[in-house]
Amino acid sequence: MAPQVQETDVLIVGAGPSGLALGIDLARRGVEALLVERAEGLFPGSRGKGIQPRTMEVFDDLGVLEAIRAAGGAYPVGMLWRDGRRMGEHHMSDPAEATADSPYAEGLMVPQWRTQEILMARLEELGGTVAFGREVTGVAQDEDGVTAQFASGARVRARYVVAADGGRSTVRRALGVGMTGETVDPSPMLVADVRVRGLDRDNWHLFPPRGEGDGFLAICPLAGTDDFQVSARLPEGASVDLSPDGVRKVVAAHSHLAPEDVTEVRWASDFRPRAALADRFRDGRVFLAGDAAHVHSPAGGQGLNTSVQDAYNLGWKLGAVLSGSAPVSLLDTYEEERRPIAAGMLDLSTSVHRGETRRGEATRQLGLGYRESSLTEETRAAPGPVRAGDRAPDGAVDGVRLFDAFRGPGWTLLTVGRPAASPLPTVRIPSYEVYGDGVFLIRPDGYVGWAGESTTGLPEYLTRVGLRQDLA
Structure with missing residues (x-):
């Protein structure tokens, strides 16, 4: 008798940082997801030990930042040695100070194994789990879903599959998706x-x-x-x-x-050390995330962070489509937005590895955004400091902390120095120089999707991107 086929909405292959972060994001949205890992336990090493400020903001929203900060610490100052003698200090990165709009200025050092333990604990807190010792050997998809075959002979049927199974991704290879790259350093x-x-x-x-x-x-x-x-x-x-x-x-x-x-x-x-980028991040109902989509030199600490942010971009889109509140076409924007970001981070990692770029503003990832995305619409003739597509900064204004207001899985309308009325969940603050006056629709992943002088044009934007029901 053939084994029964297990069914789920989303199958996540790989319990690394990207897979766990995606599991958390889907769990808090009530999406049925199965997270499987080939190994018998979580990754045991420290390899990805740097948590960049933008990822700290993501972890803040996912509910794990307090535990991450308690587990880690600041990067220590480098000390150069020669023949057993201290030769002097070497600062590993340019200094940065926290500000109201960017409260996490410096990166944290947390061993990867500990980061993953914290993410898994949060997943379990939300009712999720990881099925260890389950190796995916192949996938086959059709118009309605994807069937994953396991080494045990078992099968799982999912509406969507996310390959977060590392640089040697079995799922990516089964799809025939190529990976283009270069050797960063021939030395082992x-x-x-x-x-x-x-x-x-x-x-x-x-x-x-x-x-x-x-x-x-x-x-x-x-x-x-x-x-x-x-x-x-x-x-x-x-x-x-x-x-x-x-x-x-x-x-x-x-x-x-x-x-x-x-x-x-x-x-x-x-x-x-190698830098490589998947030729595409989506193949039908299968998405690539993390190292399955991009492989970095460890220099500059960009790999784990880019991987977590892949998950943060994809989670809300899968949730909206699966709930029926957004069209399937929303999923096209995952590759549109994340592949250029990953390509840029690969170039940055390689440049840091070769000593051409210091760790600094770019490696903190706070300046990344989606201004060129089809989800982005800037309607002001003279935009202020924050434009549609940019990361939505923090701040404490008139008794409101913006990151607290944005927190959670939904969208937020922010009016700054404008008396705009709207039926949407709205936060109203007086003029704030970090943003400039205007009306800003903040996406679930903390970026500005739409910006205007008033709410004129906002209903049309919501209709165009198919998210009006999600915001009603």
């Missing part, structure tokens, strides 16, 4: 989580090459843990030994530490 990289003695936890310890052809070593204390992350760029052509003794030898070869100073190796991996 080793990354490991270790316990080490002989180094303080106040600095990110940097050991530059001693000569031409030598490798580079960085040992960074991981906030909220007793661990350090070892990152080593090995000479081109070198083999990578991921055993505990192999990691110890790398540390000893490129620093003043002895092998026995690495007292424990908790996780280790190797890779060659």
